[in-house]
Amino acid sequence: MRNALLGLAGVAAFLLLLETVPHTGLVDDRYLPPFSEMARALGDSAGTAEFWQALGDTLRTWGTGLALAFAAGTAAGMVIGSVPALRDATASTIEFLRPIPAVALIPLAVLLYGTGMEATLILVVYSAFWQVLMQVLAGVADVDPVARDTARSFRFRHRTRALRLVWPTTLPYAVTGFRLAASVALILTITGELIIGTPGLGRLIAVAQTSGAVAPLYGLVIVTGLLGVVVNLSARLLERRVLRWHPSVRQETAR
Amino acid sequence: MTTTTSTDELLSVRGLRKVYGSGPGATEAVRDLTFATRAGEMVCIVGPSGAGKTTLLRCIAGLLPPTSGEVTLDRHPVSGPPEGMAVVFQDYARSLFPWLTVAQNVDLPLREKGVARAERRRLVAESLDAVGLADVPNSYPWQLSGGMQQRVAIARAVAYEPRILLMDEPFAAVDAQTRADLEDLVRDLWHRLGITLLFVTHDIDEAIYLGQRVLVLSARPTVVLEDVTVDLPETRDQLTTRNDPRFHALRTHVHGLVQQAKRGEAARRAAA
CATH class of the missing domain: 3.40.50.300 (P-loop containing nucleotide triphosphate hydrolases)
Structure with a gap:
C-alpha cells in the first residue's frame, strides 16, 4: 500500500516536472510542449476512429507475433533441450542468430512482404522467439536430478516425464520468457510500424512527425508507454496464477 | 551367514x-x-x-x-x-513434485502404472492413512514439515505396491523425535x-x-x-x-x- 502511494507520488512528480519545465523556458516548448497539451492532444486523437483502428492494429500485430514466438520457442526449446545431441549441435548456431538485432532484418522483411502487417510481424516473431527459446532451454536443463531419478524409478514414460516433470519445471522459465518476449515484441511492433509503415500506432507517430504535430506525437508515445505497463502487469498476474506452487510466488503470497 | x-x-x-x-x-x-x-x-x-x-x-x-x-x-x-520396485530418496523435498498436491504426488505413479481410477483412489487414501496423513491430501508438500514430506514419499512408495522397497538414508534430514516415529x-x-x-x-x-x-x-x-x-x-x-x-x-x-x-x-x- 505504501509502495503504491509512493509510486503514484513519483508519477505525479514526473508529470509536474513535464508540465513546468517547458513553461520555464529551460527547453524549447516547440519540441517539448507542457504535459497538459500532450494530454489534450491525446484526448483529441482518442475521439478519432483512426486512433482506435491503429491501436487495434498494433495490438493485433503484437499479440499474433507474441503467440507465434511463444509457441515456436516453447516447442523448439522442449525438443532441443531434451535431446543432448541436438542441444550441442544447435548451441553455436543459436548463439550466432540470437544477437542479430531484428531491426537489421527490416530490409529483408520489406523485400518479402512490402508494407503489409506481415513485414512487422516477422520482426516481432524473430526477436521474441529467442527470448522464449533461451528461457525454455534453461528451464529444461534445470530439472532436478532427484526428481528425474524418482520419475525413472517409477518407470514414467517419456511422454509423462515431458508433461509431468520437465514442463512444470520449465514453466517458471517459460513465463519469464513470455514476459521478456512481450516487452520486446511491443518494441518491435512499434519500430516496424514506424520505419516500415505497416498499420498501427507507430505509423501514426511517423505521420505526426512529418506533419509537425508535436503534442499529438507525444500523446501517442504516452499510449505506447502505457501499453508496455499493461503488458508487463498482465504478464506478472499470469505468472502468479500459473506458478502458485513456485517458491518465488509462495513467498510473495505469504507476505 | x-x-x-x-x-x-x-x-x-x-x-x-x-x-x-x-x-x-x-x-x-x-x-x-x-x-x-x-x-x-x-x-x-x-x-x-x-x-x-x-x-x-x-x-x-x-x-x-x-x-x-x-x-x-x-x-x-x-x-x-x-x-x-519403489525407491524412497533421502531428499524428500526434491523427490516430491511441488506442483502437485500430496494426493496427486501419490497418485501419479499409479496412473502411470495403469491402475484403474477407483482402485487408485482407494490406494491413495489407504496409503496416506497408513502414514498418518489422511487429513492433508489436498495440501502441497512444501506446506508440510520435513517429517510429513518424507511420510508422503513413503506413502507414494507404499501405494505403488512394490515387492521390494529401497530406502536411501530416508531419515537423515529429519529431527530425532520424528526419526524415531518414522522408524x-x-x-x-x-x-x-x-x-x-x-x-x-x-x-x-x-x-x-x-x-x-x-x-x-x-x-x-x-x-x-x-x-x-x-x-x-x-x-x-x-x-x-x-x-x-x-x-x-x-x-x-x-x-x-x-x-x-x-x-x-x-x-x-x-x-x-
Missing part, C-alpha cells in the same frame, strides 16, 4: 563394481559387492560416509549401470528401473505389507533397530565387511529394544567394524 542361493532369493548382487570416470582420474566407488536378500526380508546397509552406499542403491534401482558385476531381481538382470512406521509397514526392504543408513543404531540383517560396508573402494544377523525379538520398541543388552552388544560389534573400516581407509591414505 545367510547369504545366496536360497530358493526364495529375491534380490541378488554379484561382484558389483562401479568406477566413476576413466583413466588416471577414475574413482573406484564400489570394488566388489556380493550379497542376496530373501523375499520379505528387511536388510539394512551401513558403512562410513562415502562408502558408496548411494552408488550401490542406485545400481540396484537400475538408475546407474555398474561397471561390472550383476544385479538380479527374481533372477532377471536389472538393466533399468525394474517393475515392482516405527517403516517397521510397521514392512510387517503389514510383507515386502522386501533394503534400508541404507549411516546410523548404526537405526540399522540394528530396523533390520533382520545388517550389511556392514567398508570404506571406499567398498566391499562387504560382514553380514550381521540381528537376533533381536521381532516386536521392537524404541525404549525396550534400544535398552536390550543384545542391542548394545550388536551395536558395539557393528561400531567396531565401522571404525575398523575408517581406520583401514586412513591407513591406506597414509600409505599412499
